[in-house]
Amino acid sequence: MDTSKHTLSTLFEQLGLAADEKSIEDFVTKYSPLPGEIALQDAPFWSESQSHFLEEGLEEDSDWAEVIDELDARMRH
Template structure:
């Protein structure tokens, strides 16, 4: 069982995206602020598989849920 703490870097890697700090910050700034009526996983910029991963991570309260919640919060500002 993987008990390591996930980070934005590992989340973006899992999503198949550039995961260096600059790329993450650029992604967040390009897609923020995300309107409150749109769930993070329903945002139009995700691929189907990315959206599914995010949704399952939240629904299952997986070990990814905390960092997905942190990304959601960052995307709202």
């Protein structure tokens, strides 16, 4: 069982995206602000598999949920 704490970097790695701090910041800057009426997992910039991973992580309140929520908050600013 994986008991390591997930971070934005590990989330981006899981999503198949560049996961260094600058790449994450560039991603957030490029796609922010995300309109309030669009759920993070429904944003048009995700692939189908990325969207599914995010949705499943939130719906199942998985160990990814906290860091997905952190990304969501960053995308709203």
